Amino acid sequence: MNKSKQLFSTISSNGELSFSLVETDVPAPKPHEIIVKMEAAPINPSDMWPMFGPADLREASFSDDGKTLKAPVHETMLPRIKPRLDQTLPVGNEGAGTVVAAGDSPQAQSLVGKTVAVLTGASFAEYCCVPIQACMVHNEGTTAKQAASSFVNPLTALSMVETMRLEGHKALVHTAAASSLGIMLNKICINEGIDLVNIVRKQEQVDILKGLGAKYVLNSSDESFKKDLYKAIDATGATLAFDAIGGGTLVSDILTAMEAVGSKDATGLNTYGSPELKQVYIYGNLDFSPSVLNRAYGMTWGIGGWLLMRFLGKLDVKDVLAMHKKVADEINTTFALNFSDEISLEEAMQPANIARYNAKKTGEKFLINPTK
Amino acid sequence: MNKSKQLFSTISSNGELSFSLVETDVPAPKPHEIIVKMEAAPINPSDMWPMFGPADLREASFSDDGKTLKAPVHETMLPRIKPRLDQTLPVGNEGAGTVVAAGDSPQAQSLVGKTVAVLTGASFAEYCCVPIQACMVHNEGTTAKQAASSFVNPLTALSMVETMRLEGHKALVHTAAASSLGIMLNKICINEGIDLVNIVRKQEQVDILKGLGAKYVLNSSDESFKKDLYKAIDATGATLAFDAIGGGTLVSDILTAMEAVGSKDATGLNTYGSPELKQVYIYGNLDFSPSVLNRAYGMTWGIGGWLLMRFLGKLDVKDVLAMHKKVADEINTTFALNFSDEISLEEAMQPANIARYNAKKTGEKFLINPTK
Numbered sequence: 001m002n003k004s005k006q007l008f009s010t011i012s013s014n015g016e017l018s019f020s021l022v023e024t025d026v027p028a029p030k031p032h033e034i035i036v037k038m039e040a041a042p043i044n045p046s047d048m049w050p051m052f053g054p055a056d057l058r059e060a061s062f063s064d065d066g067k068t069l070k071a072p073v074h075e076t077m078l079p080r081i082k083p084r085l086d087q088t089l090p091v092g093n094e095g096a097g098t099v100v101a102a103g104d105s106p107q108a109q110s111l112v113g114k115t116v117a118v119l120t121g122a123s124f125a126e127y128c129c130v131p132i133q134a135c136m137v138h139n140e141g142t143t144a145k146q147a148a149s150s151f152v153n154p155l156t157a158l159s160m161v162e163t164m165r166l167e168g169h170k171a172l173v174h175t176a177a178a179s180s181l182g183i184m185l186n187k188i189c190i191n192e193g194i195d196l197v198n199i200v201r202k203q204e205q206v207d208i209l210k211g212l213g214a215k216y217v218l219n220s221s222d223e224s225f226k227k228d229l230y231k232a233i234d235a236t237g238a239t240l241a242f243d244a245i246g247g248g249t250l251v252s253d254i255l256t257a258m259e260a261v262g263s264k265d266a267t268g269l270n271t272y273g274s275p276e277l278k279q280v281y282i283y284g285n286l287d288f289s290p291s292v293l294n295r296a297y298g299m300t301w302g303i304g305g306w307l308l309m310r311f312l313g314k315l316d317v318k319d320v321l322a323m324h325k326k327v328a329d330e331i332n333t334t335f336a337l338n339f340s341d342e343i344s345l346e347e348a349m350q351p352a353n354i355a356r357y358n359a360k361k362t363g364e365k366f367l368i369n370p371t372k
Numbered sequence: 373m374n375k376s377k378q379l380f381s382t383i384s385s386n387g388e389l390s391f392s393l394v395e396t397d398v399p400a401p402k403p404h405e406i407i408v409k410m411e412a413a414p415i416n417p418s419d420m421w422p423m424f425g426p427a428d429l430r431e432a433s434f435s436d437d438g439k440t441l442k443a444p445v446h447e448t449m450l451p452r453i454k455p456r457l458d459q460t461l462p463v464g465n466e467g468a469g470t471v472v473a474a475g476d477s478p479q480a481q482s483l484v485g486k487t488v489a490v491l492t493g494a495s496f497a498e499y500c501c502v503p504i505q506a507c508m509v510h511n512e513g514t515t516a517k518q519a520a521s522s523f524v525n526p527l528t529a530l531s532m533v534e535t536m537r538l539e540g541h542k543a544l545v546h547t548a549a550a551s552s553l554g555i556m557l558n559k560i561c562i563n564e565g566i567d568l569v570n571i572v573r574k575q576e577q578v579d580i581l582k583g584l585g586a587k588y589v590l591n592s593s594d595e596s597f598k599k600d601l602y603k604a605i606d607a608t609g610a611t612l613a614f615d616a617i618g619g620g621t622l623v624s625d626i627l628t629a630m631e632a633v634g635s636k637d638a639t640g641l642n643t644y645g646s647p648e649l650k651q652v653y654i655y656g657n658l659d660f661s662p663s664v665l666n667r668a669y670g671m672t673w674g675i676g677g678w679l680l681m682r683f684l685g686k687l688d689v690k691d692v693l694a695m696h697k698k699v700a701d702e703i704n705t706t707f708a709l710n711f712s713d714e715i716s717l718e719e720a721m722q723p724a725n726i727a728r729y730n731a732k733k734t735g736e737k738f739l740i741n742p743t744k
Contacts, residue, residue: 050641080668083638121641246667266455269422269493272679285667293663295618295654295677296452302676303665307644310672 002026005345005370006090006125009051013085015075017055020068021345022088026127031103033131034111039144041095041123042339043348043357043366044152045179045284050121051091053081057358060351069349092123095368096138096147100127108132115142117150124345126370136324138331145339146331148367149180154327154335156283156308157184160242161194162319163311167279171195173233173241173254176286177217178205178362180337181244186214187334195236199229199250205362220250229257234264241280242306247287251280251303252294259297273298281306286360340364344372374398377717377742378462378497381423383445385457389427391441393717394460398499401475405503406483411516413467413495414711415720415729415738416524417551417656422493423463425453429730432723441721464495467740468510468519472499480504487514489522496717498742508696510703517711518703520739521552526699526707528655528680529556532614533566534691535683539651543567545605545613545626548658549589550577550734552709553616558586559706567608571601571622577734592622601629606636613652614678619659623652623675624666631669645670653678658732712736716744 004026010018029035054077060069078085096117102108116135120128138147164172172189174182177198189196190213197216198209209217216232218225232238233254239262241254255278262274278301282291293303312320327335340363347353348368357366376398382390401407426449432441450457468489474480488507492500510519536544544561546554549570561568562585569588570581581589588604590597604610605626611634613626627650634646650673654663665675684692699707712735719725720740729738 046643049643081642083635083642084640087640089641252662263455268456268459269461270453270455271418271421272682273677275682282667283671290624291665291667293665293675295657295663297677299655299677299679300682302674304674304676305645305667305669305671307671310644310647 004125004127006122007051007092007345007348008088009053009091010088011053011055011073011081011085013078015073015078017052017071017073018063018068019051019071019349021349027129029101029103029108029129031105032108032133033103033129034099034108034116034135035101036097036116036118036128036130036135037100038095038097038123038125038128038370040097040148041092041368041370042149042152042337043368044093044149045286045360046152047091047093048358050089052354052358053077053084057351057354060354069351069354090122090125092125092368093121094119094149094151095123095128096144096150097128098144111135111137114138115144115147117147119151124348124368124370126345136328138328142328142331145367145369146336149337150327150331150335152308153181153184153337155312155323156181157188158323158326159308159311160185161188161192162315163281163306164194164240167240167277169238169240169279171197171236171238171240173197173199173238175199175241175250176244176284178208179244180365182209183212184335186212190214191334195238197229197232197236197238202362208362226253226257229253230260233257234261237261239276239278243280243282244284245287246282246285247289247291249292249294251282251291254280255297255301255303256294259301263298270298273300275300277302279303283307337365339367342367342369342372344368345370376497376499378494379423379464379717379720380460381425381463382460383425383427383453383457385450387445387447387450389424389441389443389445390435391423391443391721392439393721396497399501401473401480401501403475403477404480404505405475405501406471406480406488406507407473408469408488408490408500408502408507409472410467410469410495410497410500410742412469412520413464413740413742414521414524414709415740416465416521417658417732418524419463419465420730422461424726424730425449425456429723429726432726441723441726462494462497464497464740465493466491466521466523467495467500468516468522469500470516477504483507483509486510487516487519489519491523496720496740496742498717508700510700514700514703517739517741518708521707521709522699522703524680525553525556525709527684527695528553529560530695530698531680531683532557533560533564534687535653535678536566536612539612539649541610541612541651543569543608543610543612545569545571545610547571547613547622548616548656550580551616552737554581555584556707558584562586563706567610569601569604569608569610574734580734598625598629601625602632605629606633609633611648611650615652615654616656617659618654618657619661619663621664621666623654623663626652627669627673627675628666631673635670642670645672647672649674651675655679709737711739713738714741714744715739717742
């Protein structure tokens with residue numbers, strides 16, 4: 001294990017993406033570090049921007065030596081990604097494997113041989129060197145494949161519920177709700193008796209969530225969507241939404257419905273709308289088009305970005321560790337994930353595979369297995 | 373003082389605004405109430421919606437008896453104002469006058485004869501009956517005209533600075549910055565050494581603010597505006613803005629500039645943008661068109677409504693009273709306001725006057741004097 005193959009992404013200042021598999025040296029772990037032999041790393045939506053940035057993947061092709069995928073980046077996009085230009089950057093937010101070496105500290109040594117999940121930013125590799133704080137120790141019997149998606153989706157779903165509680169809301173709205181994350185969120189909310197209004201775009205996604213036992217599932221393609229949304233928000237009292245889409249009018253439509261419910265019994269001027277805070281957090285960018293706000297929601301509303309790592313940073317360490325334990329204990333139930341495709345590091349560079357996993361289709365989820 | 377003439381607004385469910393001067397009985401004050409003979413009430417931008425709602429004032433005309441101004445409201449707007457339909461509602465957020473009667477409590481009795489400002493929602497009247505908590509006692513020598521605008525603009529300006537401090541920001545951006553409020557905010561910020569980035573639309577507004585000693589005044593009509601905005605935010609470190617406009621792209625442009633400054637020294641992926649919260653509060657609606665957000669500001673940003681009364685409600689009473697004292701003590705300096713026009717209650721109903729005060733032009737500010 002002196003050498004490790006690892007995927008790297010570079011965008012040059014003259015507008016070319018290079019995505020390559022490079023052999024690197026595995027470092028000697030420092031006292032609080034471990035070396036993990038990676039066996040399973042999911043390709044998450046949040047991996048796409050680090051991997052490919054704004055490159056035009058329809059124009060992707062291999063370099064002459066067949067080792068580097070190249071794709072053009074339009075020059076108008078370069079200012080936006082200035083901090084990364086001309087740097088060779090690791091990719092892969094998370095994954096799991098077996099601890100094969102450890103630094104001198106007793107805590108690190110105690111992990112040797114165990115299955116751990118890691119949050120690293122460099123998980124698309126044969127070996128990862130990570131500080132023990134960036135790993136989640138799994139229970140005996142849990143496989144690396146089962147543990148692959150321990151951080152991003154499970155902690156996001158748990159943190160959405162935690163945000164709801166900390167900020168004093170009593171029910172949730174979630175968009176793009178048939179995602180892997182959305183399914184976990186449904187399981188958590190059903191377990192804990194929390195009302196969750198799911199918004200999806202297609203009937204097949206309605207069916208998936210209804211099959212899990214979800215009570216409120218709305219199809220935004222239905223003509224009756226805005227009325228359905230009002231009814232569901234009225235029934236649940238939801239004043240908090242998490243949105244994965246970003247662009248368009250959906251964020252505004254949700255706030256409009258919340259305000260209509262909040263003011264349904266108002267009399268008199270009601271100039272400033274209902275007094276309860278109506279909040280939407282945007283945590284994803286499935287639609288890069290602008291968000292359009294009609295602001296027909298009085299004066300007590302908020303919209304903002306929401307990022308898991310920055311949310312977790314505000315919690316006590318013990319609360320984060322309690323989340324880790326819950327994920328490890330429920331990795332095959334609440335947080336179970338089915339992968340549609342298992343591919344090697346080399347296969348992750350194939351344009352045909354990239355086109356598929358970059359499409360982020362419902363029910364399609366790719367796993368990189370670096371041992372393959 | 374058994375009778376009081378007072379302005380009322382009604383919008384009927386068949387789409388007609390009636391704006392009338394009505395004679396009402398002055399009530400007997402309860403123990404903690406006072407009766408104020410109103411001598412000066414400003415017409416603020418925030419009074420327009422209660423007074424006229426979405427009526428088409430270009431079509432305004434008097435009823436046959438000459439006592440009621442009528443104007444049509446388009447039927448598509450009626451659902452938005454459902455809570456107020458067919459109700460006769462008082463208007464006028466604030467004003468000042470002399471206490472001419474008081475309830476039995478010693479606190480109420482101690483105010484008889486004093487000049488007070490009131491926050492009432494029914495200030496466009498000859499007499500107001502208000503609880504003593506809704507009044508600000510002025511120092512001897514202060515006239516009602518000087519005290520007329522004691523609440524809305526002064527407390528908003530002070531509360532913007534307080535919000536900045538409570539939420540951990542160190543400088544401010546303000547739009548529509550040559551307003552009466554904007555001028556007070558400049559005086560406060562200059563006094564307290566707070567960096568304030570003023571955004572206006574016209575050179576004459578730049579001149580007004582520069583004349584006050586404002587350091588950062590940007591004209592959004594200038595071609596160099598976005599560059600100027602970046603430079604001013606870079607120089608001040610502002611991560612909080614208050615916006616009076618609402619519609620269009622200005623809110624998004626401010627956040628974009630804050631993010632560009634926050635990430636100017638970033639290296640590597642910087643997928644999620646700068647970690648500091650970049651916040652814009654929308655407190656006005658000078659432009660009713662949609663707000664358009666490009667979301668090019670990473671994941672740590674917020675936009676929301678901001679309402680003075682709801683902000684004050686979160687403060688300790690002693691902090692609010694300290695603000696009252698500051699306003700009373702500085703009513704002729706920091707919080708001084710020049711009125712361009714002084715009109716009677718009858719004159720406030722004249723279409724030609726309405727057209728002028730509803731235009732909210734820089735430098736034009738109307739005062740209703742019910743004794744006139």
